[in-house]
Every structure is written in C-alpha cells, then in structure tokens.
Amino acid sequence: MNDQLLSVILTIITAATPLLLAAIGELVVERSGVLNLGVEGMMAVGAVSGFGAALMTGNPYVGVLAALVAGAALSLLFGFLTLTMVSNQVATGLALALLGLGISGLMGESFVGQPGVHLERLHIPGLSEIPILGPILFGQDFLVYLSLAIIALVSFVLFRTKAGLIIRAVGDSHQSAHALGYSVIGVRYLCVMFGGACSGLAGGYLSLAYTPQWVENMTAGRGWIALALVVFSSWLPWRILAGAYLFGTITVMGFSLQAYGIGIPSQLLSSLPYVVTILVLVLISRNRALMRANTPACLGQPFVPDR
Amino acid sequence: MEYLLEALHVIKVFGTLKVNDDVTLKVKPGEIHAFLGENGAGKSTLVKMIYGALQPTSGEFRWMGKSVTIPSPAAARKLGIGMVFQHFSLFDALTVAENIALAMPGAFDMKKLSERITRVSRDYGLPLQPTAVVADLSVGERQRIEIVRCLLQEPKLLIMDEPTAVLTPQEADQLFVTLARLAGEGCAVIYISHRLEEVKRLCHNVTILRHGKVVANVDPAKETAASLARLMVGGDIHVVKSAREDQRGATRLKLDHLKLPADGPFSVELKNVSLEVKAGEVVAVAGVAGNGQSELFDAVSGERSLASAAMLAIDGRPMGHDGVNARRNVGAAFVPEERLGHGAVPGFTLSQNVVLTRHSSDEALVKSGMVSSGGAAGVSQRVIKDFDVRKGKPDPEARSLSGGNLQKFVVGRELDRKPGVLVINQPTWGVDAGAAATVRQAIVDLARQGSAVLVISQDLDEIFEIADRIAVISRGELSEAYPASDLSSEKIGLLMAGAHELKETLHAARA
Numbered sequence: 016m017n018d019q020l021l022s023v024i025l026t027i028i029t030a031a032t033p034l035l036l037a038a039i040g041e042l043v044v045e046r047s048g049v050l051n052l053g054v055e056g057m058m059a060v061g062a063v064s065g066f067g068a069a070l071m072t073g074n075p076y077v078g079v080l081a082a083l084v085a086g087a088a089l090s091l092l093f094g095f096l097t098l099t100m101v102s103n104q105v106a107t108g109l110a111l112a113l114l115g116l117g118i119s120g121l122m123g124e125s126f127v128g129q130p131g132v133h134l135e136r137l138h139i140p141g142l143s144e145i146p147i148l149g150p151i152l153f154g155q156d157f158l159v160y161l162s163l164a165i166i167a168l169v170s171f172v173l174f175r176t177k178a179g180l181i182i183r184a185v186g187d188s189h190q191s192a193h194a195l196g197y198s199v200i201g202v203r204y205l206c207v208m209f210g211g212a213c214s215g216l217a218g219g220y221l222s223l224a225y226t227p228q229w230v231e232n233m234t235a236g237r238g239w240i241a242l243a244l245v246v247f248s249s250w251l252p253w254r255i256l257a258g259a260y261l262f263g264t265i266t267v268m269g270f271s272l273q274a275y276g277i278g279i280p281s282q283l284l285s286s287l288p289y290v291v292t293i294l295v296l297v298l299i300s301r302n303r304a305l306m307r308a309n310t311p312a313c314l315g316q317p318f319v320p321d322r
Numbered sequence: 323m324e325y326l327l328e329a330l331h332v333i334k335v336f337g338t339l340k341v342n343d344d345v346t347l348k349v350k351p352g353e354i355h356a357f358l359g360e361n362g363a364g365k366s367t368l369v370k371m372i373y374g375a376l377q378p379t380s381g382e383f384r385w386m387g388k389s390v391t392i393p394s395p396a397a398a399r400k401l402g403i404g405m406v407f408q409h410f411s412l413f414d415a416l417t418v419a420e421n422i423a424l425a426m427p428g429a430f431d432m433k434k435l436s437e438r439i440t441r442v443s444r445d446y447g448l449p450l451q452p453t454a455v456v457a458d459l460s461v462g463e464r465q466r467i468e469i470v471r472c473l474l475q476e477p478k479l480l481i482m483d484e485p486t487a488v489l490t491p492q493e494a495d496q497l498f499v500t501l502a503r504l505a506g507e508g509c510a511v512i513y514i515s516h517r518l519e520e521v522k523r524l525c526h527n528v529t530i531l532r533h534g535k536v537v538a539n540v541d542p543a544k545e546t547a548a549s550l551a552r553l554m555v556g557g558d559i560h561v562v563k564s565a566r567e568d569q570r571g572a573t574r575l576k577l578d579h580l581k582l583p584a585d586g587p588f589s590v591e592l593k594n595v596s597l598e599v600k601a602g603e604v605v606a607v608a609g610v611a612g613n614g615q616s617e618l619f620d621a622v623s624g625e626r627s628l629a630s631a632a633m634l635a636i637d638g639r640p641m642g643h644d645g646v647n648a649r650r651n652v653g654a655a656f657v658p659e660e661r662l663g664h665g666a667v668p669g670f671t672l673s674q675n676v677v678l679t680r681h682s683s684d685e686a687l688v689k690s691g692m693v694s695s696g697g698a699a700g701v702s703q704r705v706i707k708d709f710d711v712r713k714g715k716p717d718p719e720a721r722s723l724s725g726g727n728l729q730k731f732v733v734g735r736e737l738d739r740k741p742g743v744l745v746i747n748q749p750t751w752g753v754d755a756g757a758a759a760t761v762r763q764a765i766v767d768l769a770r771q772g773s774a775v776l777v778i779s780q781d782l783d784e785i786f787e788i789a790d791r792i793a794v795i796s797r798g799e800l801s802e803a804y805p806a807s808d809l810s811s812e813k814i815g816l817l818m819a820g821a822h823e824l825k826e827t828l829h830a831a832r833a
Contacts, residue, residue: 177423177430184413184424191411194375195425196396312414 021147023267028151028159029225031263033058033217035162037241038248038255039169040213045245046173047206048186048313051093052108054214055238056115061086061218063119066229069132078132079158079219086215087208089115094207098200101317116232123229131227134158134220158220163256165213170252182206186311189318199318214238236289243292247299250309265291325387326351326510327372327479332381334367334534341367343534345381349479349527354501354511356521356542358554359531360754362724365514368531369481372512373405374398399425404472405481410464412456419452422471443470446500461611462493469500480504481512486520490610491782491815498524516755517783518547532556555755571601573638574774575622575654575743580633580642582621590614592621595800597793599743599774604766605803606789607778608814614798615778616659619747622776623656624649636743647682655679655741657733659748659778661725665732668721672713673702675720676735683739701738709734709760726757733761737768744768747778762788782811794818 037054044051064085069078093111096102134156137143142153173179181202185192189199217237222229240262248254269284327349334342342364349355357365370376372383374392383390385401392398398405412421419436426435436452443450448466456464465485472480482501486494501511501524515521521528522542530538530553538553575598582592592614599605609615620626621634628634628642635641636652646656658664666675677698681688686697699717706713709730713723720728733749749765750758766788769775778795779785785792786806793803794817801817 180416180420180424180430184416184420187413187415188411191413192424194395194407194411196394196399197424309415 017147021150023271024151026267026270027260027263028155029263030266031259032159032162033220033225033237034241034244034262035255035259036158036165036217036220037214037238038244038259039162039165039252040210040217041241041245042248042250042252042255043169043173043182043206043213044210045314046186046250046311047182047203048189048311048316048318049097049203049207050104050108050315051090051097051111051207051210052105052242053089053093053111053115053238054210054241055234055236056112056118057086057089057211057214058115058218058221058234058238058241059119059232060089060115060122061215062222062233063123063126063218063229064215065219066126066131066222066227067122069223070126070129073132075132075134075223078223079134079216082215082219082223083212084215086218087212089118090207090211090214091204093211094204097317098203098207101319104315104317112238116234120231123231126229127231129229131222131229133227134223156224158216158224161216166252166256173252183311186313189313189316193318193320199320203318214241217241240288240292243296247292247295249299250311262288262291325349325384328384329368329372330382330384332368332371332378332383334364334371334376335379341534342371342378345531345534345536347529347536347539349510349512351478351510352505352508353527354505354513354525356513356515356525356528357531358515358518358521358528358550360554360756362533362754363531363554364534365531366483369405369483369512369514372398372479373403373481396427399427399475399477402476402478403481404475404477404479405483406465406468406472406485407483410468412464412467414455414457416456417452418450418454418456418459418467421456421467422452422474425471426474438474439470442473446470446473446503447496448500462489465489465497469497473504477509479510479512481514483514484516485513486515486517487780490818491811492819494520518550521550522547530554551755570603571772573598574601574636575599575745575776576635576638577622578633578635580621581629582617582626585617585626590617590798592617592798595621595795595798597776597800597803599776601742601772601774602769603790604769604775604777604788605791605793606785606806607776607793607795607800608782608785608818609778609780609795610818611780613795613818615747615780615795617798618795618800619656619658619745619778622745623658650679650683653742655736655739655744657736657744657746657749659751661728661732662721666720666728669719671702671717671719672706672711672723672731673698673717675731676701676705679735680739701735705731705734705738708738709764726753729753730757730760733764737764740768740771741773743774743776745776745778748781749777749779750781750784758784782814785814786811 037058041054061082065078065082068081069075093107096107097104136154136156139153143149173183181197185199185202193199218234221233244255244258247258265288269287272284273281325348329345329347332342332345345368359365367376371378374395374397419432419439422439423430423435439450439452448470450466450470485497505511513525525542528540528542529536577595577597580592580595584591590613621628624644624646631640631642633642636649636654639652641649662668677687677693687694711727711731749761765775789806791803792806792809794801794814796818
C-alpha cells in the first residue's frame, strides 16, 4: 500500500513539474503585458532539442541546456514578430504553437523509437532512504527542485525588487513606463525569452525525465493547460504551484482510475484535465473583482511609442 | 545667470506640419510662466521637447546659460526638469510608493522612500498615503503623486500640463498654494492652461502660442481674461446666447431612486439617484471624474440595464429594462464621453457611423435589412454642413478627424434627429474654444425648442454657461438640482467634496 501511495505521489510530481515550469515562464511574460499563446510549440521544440542533444552527447544535462536554449530561441522569433514588427500577439502565438509542433516533428524524425537518456533522480545516502518522505523530498531529479526554486525566485523578483516593479509597471501601463523613460520593448523581450526558456525546460523535462523518449506531439496539450494555469493563478506565482500540482493530481487520477478498471471510458478520463481547466476558468472568470485586480492591464496590447 | 531656461528659434516639424515655428522664449528662476493657446497651438509639443520626450527639428535650448541637448526624459530629470502630465503617467495597479520608486534613480529601498514621501507630501500640503493603490485614489490625489514624484527629485523647473482640468475648485486652490511656495523657493514653473482667470491669478508671465508661433509675451496682471482670449484665438470668441425663460414643460426624463451596483473594483455604485429634466431646460451634473458619471451615463443610455423599469422614465414611459435602441426609438439620444471608440468607430467612415446610432430610429437609413448608403451620406453631409465639421475627404474615416471636429460630428449626428431627450457626457472635453462654443450653442438651442437636455460635465465654466439647473454627483450620490443662479463655484466645490449639509444652508438662504 505504501509503495502504491508513494508511486502515485511521485507520478503526480512528474506530471506537475512540466506544467509548473511552462506556467511560471508564461506568468512572467504576461506580467510584462505580452500574451504568448505559443507555449505548446516552444515546449515541443524544447522536448525534441533536449532529447536530441542528450542522445548525441549521452549527457542529460546537456539536453536540459539545449531544451532551454531552443525554447528561448523560438520565443525570440515571437518577440521579433510581435514586439519589433508589432504583429498581432494572439495570431502570432497560435502560429508559433503550430510552427513549434511542426519543427519538432521534422527535427525528431530520426529520434522516433530510439531509447533516450534518462535524467537521473538524485540519491542522497541516508536521506533518500527515509521511508515515503525520503524519495519524495530528497529523491527527485534536479529539474523538480529547479522548478520550485524558479517559483520562489519569480515571486521574490516580481514583488521585492526594482526589476520586478519595472516588469509589473510595463504590463500595467506601457505608455506610462515609456513616459518615465523605461524601454518597454527591451523589458518585454527579456520577459518573452525567460518564458521561452521555461517552456523549453518544460519540454525537456517531458523527453528527459517524464518519458525518456521522443514521440511526436508528446507535449499533448500541456502548453495549453499551462496557459490556463496562469489565469487560474490570477498572475500570482505561488498559486501556479498549487494549480500545477492540482492539475498533476487530476491527470494521475485519470490514469489510476483506469488502472483500477473503473467502468468509465478511458477517453473520458484522459479528457478530465481539460474539462477541469474549462470549469476552473469559468468559475474564476465569473469573479470579476478577482480577475481585474491582478490582470496586467496592457495584456496583449501592442506597444508603439508615439511620435 | 538671468534665465533658467531659454528656447531660441525652436522649430518642430511632423511630416509637412510645422507644429512649432521659430519659438523663442525665456523662463526665469522662481517664475510661474504660463503657456496659453488653443488645442493644436503647439504647447504640448514644446514642453515635450523641454522634457526630452521629443527632439526639436532645429533651434537651441539653453539651460542656466549653457547650450544643451535633452535626449531623453531621464536626461531632463538629471538637469532638474520635472513634469506633471495632463494624462497621468501612473500605474493603476501599483501603490503610491511603487509609482514614485519607478521614477527615482538609484537604490531601491521602499521603506526609506515611503518615509521621504510622507515627509515631502506633508511639507508641501499634499497629503498622500504611500501604501495606497492608485486605482483607489481620486484624480486629485493622483495628481499629488505626480507632483510629489517631481518634488522628490528637487527640480529647478516644474512643467505642469493643464493641472486644474481635473480638480475641484478647492483642490485647485490648494495646488496654487503649493506652486506659489515652490516659486518662492526659487523653482520655476511652466504652467499650461486653458483657464484664463487662473493664469491671471497665479502666473507672473504669459507666452501665447497660436498655430505654433509665439504671438505675444505679456504680463497677466496688465491683461483681462477677454484680452488674453483674443490673443489666443486671434479674434473674438462666440458667446453662448440663451434666452433664459422660465417656460418649462412636462418632465421628459425622470430618474426615480435609480440604483446601480458597482461593475468591478474600480467602478462606482450609484445610490438612489433621483432627477427630473423638463422640456425646455438644460440640467447639468457636475462632479470630479470618477464619482459615478460614466455609470450614470450607462444607466441612462441603457448600456447597463436597471433592476426595475420604473427607475427611469422617458416621456412618462418606464424604460429601465429597455436597451439603447428602444430608448432611441422613443426619441432619446446619447453622446458618450469617449468620442473615438465609443461614440464613433474609428475605422468607419462618417456616413457609416451615422447608420450605427440611427439605424432603428430613422426609417430612411435601413430598409428591410439593407443599408441605404445614399440616405446615410445625406445625413452625414447635413451634419457636416450644419456643424462646420472640417475634414480632408468628402466621407473620411472617423479617426482621421481632429478631436474637436469629430466631437462636433458626434454631437451633430444626434442633434440632427431633434431628439426629445438628449443625454451628453463631457460635451466639450479636449475641444478647442471655437468648437466648444458651437457645441454649447447647439445644446442650448435644442433645449429652447422643447427638448430635455442632461449634460454631464467636469467643466464648471461650461456648466454655468449653459445649465438652467445644476446637480452635483459625489461618490455615486446625486445632490438635488439647484437653479444655476443659486450656486457659485465655491458651493459646487463643497458639494463635490460631498458636503451635503450645504443643502441646509442653501435652503436657509432661500427661505
């Protein structure tokens, strides 16, 4: 029983971590006033790049780095189109999602069916051997710890430092930020690239830790759930943590119920996270006061400095 | 050093338009120097160049006798130039202290900064709570943030772009005290305003701009408001004529204990608003922005439905549940505050915009679902002619018109229907003196022909010019409507601040 519970908890953590990484990155992007809907595409490219780099070097950490860089590179394209060329953010983001999925399929053609390199879980002698708590607290791979550290870091930077204040200011009123002499476009480029890097990491986590192999479309809609999580969190970092683990639990619950042979069609169970996403979004969006208080006022609006 | 700032032969060209044409002026330390001019005279462009937000096409600025270029607002702040914008450069979701921290160079220490804010704001009579969130503050308080933000940088020159346009008379008085004190300490102030009385009272020196050129530099003490106006416009300003008769007809618009819940955290709840507007009269609702004016407009126009039909009646018919079109069909017309985007679709031509508000009330415009473009063009040409709308093409897009001309069109479009009830929010906001006079005259004429007109405005001069009765809105509550002759700016100011005990004083005075 203990072993079963342990394995469920460990699966929840692995299911939650990619959502957490992608969502916290997108949260920073949206706090700066940019809506990048291309998370799914950046995750896919991160996944295939991470997998390929790890396969070629045999080192999963090189894979993690490659996933991060690939995600950031794709987001740079998004930044160029929406910030420099002032294209529509929604349309460009949707295109980026499709583009990323397409590129990843192309890049990963020769990787299909190859055994991947596994990002090992840490093993701390003594600590990791404590029953139940040991493997949960001290036996995860380093990306799990990194994802938690990123949440804490983002929360600290956004609300305790001047850099974070500037990010929030740019997202709240780009005209005012510009009038005070801040580089709106520059701040947004940095935030978009941070978001891309996080999405890339999320993808890398899928192909290096979650299931160490490459399958086309292996992101399976997680990018979209991450976008919903940002709204769910009402743009507050610690709520991303709660939301990601809630959604991780729902996903795993779907699998577990299937394993127990409960008489619900498996398609219905695997759609559970998406149904819950819609439900949660509807419930949250009904509370207009909650939505408006933290929503970046300039979200999705293009910025063109006046003459 | 005799002059703090000198502008020498400054020229600024946008495309083919010369916005500033050979502007030369000098500002002394400790002087309050007014820039007067109509909209489009080039005042804002000039101060933006002084503040480094724009670069002159040619010409020179001298700062304390030395020639300087001011490449950015940050460079201007470093020289000691601060600016309070007409449209505040504040961040609604952030606190007062965070807003100020964004403009301060150097280390980020919120605690120390909060203490400095409290100290400076107390010293200059500008009370501010550093932890308050801007969205919850009144316009007057927001302006204080901007001013304190400048003061913390110990400026030698403070630029203020139409600072009193958004203040109650009492708040404006407080501001004048602060500015006089600053000038006494040696800080120069560049003061942009449309309000001539204010300039006469406060300023030491006036530079008047017209069509981008400096037309005069005068001592305001030796001028009258009328002579300043003549210099600004280059001729006499039309004075609104209204034969004030006490021939009021039946009540055409009635608000009966109208209640409307707040629409979000930054919205105001309307509490028990009651008002009657009779045929033949103009009733004005005065108040400081953000006290429920837009909510009142939404409730009266039908953009937001009311809880009970009886809360609003047009010509005796309860219409509280009906939408905008149903209210238009019984003879009402509405002009919202924001002309571009709310009053008119920016990318549509003027004739298309005519169809948008009149498709259901004018049979000639839409026949069995088909738009009659000829009919729409006819109406639009008539409005353009009657209201002297100046435009580049025969049927231009709404966004290509200047603010004043679009306002004349949007108002004209509704007046052209000869509505029985007209509700108009901020009829002349951001419109130059000439266009404003046209719009005001048209409003008064409509009322004298037997319509009921409700004007929501923040401009007291305008209200006294056109209104027969005046009510004041404050925190979602509407005062009784007093005859305009019983009120003065001071009394309205007290009502704006929410001093309802004034009611008793007024009753006593009348008894």
